[in-house]
Amino acid sequence: MAEPLIDKCVSDIAFVRESAANATAAFVQEIVISMPVVLNKIDKVYTDLAQIRPAVYDEVGRMVMDSKDDWARRSGVGLVLGRLAGHVRVQDAMRFIKLVTPHGLADRNADCRNGMRSAAVEVIRNHGKEI
Numbered sequence: 754m755a756e757p758l759i760d761k762c763v764s765d766i767a768f769v770r771e772s773a774a775n776a777t778a779a780f781v782q783e784i785v786i787s788m789p790v791v792l793n794k795i796d797k798v799y800t801d802l803a804q805i806r807p808a809v810y811d812e813v814g815r816m817v818m819d820s821k822d823d824w825a826r827r828s829g830v831g832l833v834l835g836r837l838a839g840h841v842r843v844q845d846a847m848r849f850i851k852l853v854t855p856h857g858l859a860d861r862n863a864d865c866r867n868g869m870r871s872a873a874v875e876v877i878r879n880h881g882k883e884i
Contacts, residue, residue, distance in 0.1 A: 754780070754784075754787070755777060755780050755781070755787055755790065755791045755794065756794050758773050758776050758777045758780060759773075759777065759791065759794045759795055759798055759833070760798070761773035761776075762774050762777060762795075762798075762829040762830065762832065762833040763798055763802060763823075763826040763827070763829040763830060764826070764829065765825065765826060767825075770826075770828070770829035770832055771832065773829070773833070774829065774832045774833040774835075774836045775836060777791065777833050777836065777837065778833070778836035778837055778839075778840060781837055781840050782840050785840070785842065788837070788840070788841065788842065788845045789845060789848065791837070792837075792845065792848050792849060792852055795830060795833065795834065795852065796852050798830065799827065799830045799852075799856070799857070800856075802823045802826050802827045802830070803827065803856060803860070805820055805821065805822050806820060806821040806822075806823070807820055808820045822861065822862070824860075824861065824862035824864070824865060827860065827862065827865045828862065828864045828865050828868060830857075830865065830868075830869065831857070831864070831865050831866075831867070831868020831869040831871075831872065832868055834849070834852070834853065834868065834869055834872035834873075835868055835871055835872040835875070837849075837872070838871075838872040838873075838875035838876050838879075839875065839879070841876050841879070841880065843880050843883045843884070846876050846879075846880040846883070846884050847884055849872075849873070849876050850873055850876060850877065850884070853869045853870070853872065853873040854873065857869035857870070857873075858870055858873075
């Protein structure tokens with residue numbers, strides 16, 4: 754049920770990303786058991802967006818579209834993780850941290866990196882002793 758919300762969290766439009774992140778947090782707050790499913794979807798979306806899209810060439814070899822880094826859309830992942838951080842249960846905390854640590858902290862864009870780092874820090878503050 755939350756998959757359409759996650760897709761909107763990585764919209765090209767900043768207002769849509771913000772609204773979808775808030776809606777996703779409200780959804781998880783109401784249906785707490787949905788957190789693992791939401792985290793898996795966020796992981797898949799982030800992994801896809803982290804890849805730089807190659808340049809597109811026409812049949813003659815001319816570049817039609819330059820290579821693209823979807824950093825603005827990826828920043829939505831950090832945004833939604835920041836909204837979800839306060840609702841993470843102890844049993845979901847390690848999954849949350851593992852989503853952020855290998856790739857999120859090494860993101861090419863500072864906004865993406867900082868958003869994901871802040872979310873992970875909040876989860877560690879809340880559940881660090883229990884993890």
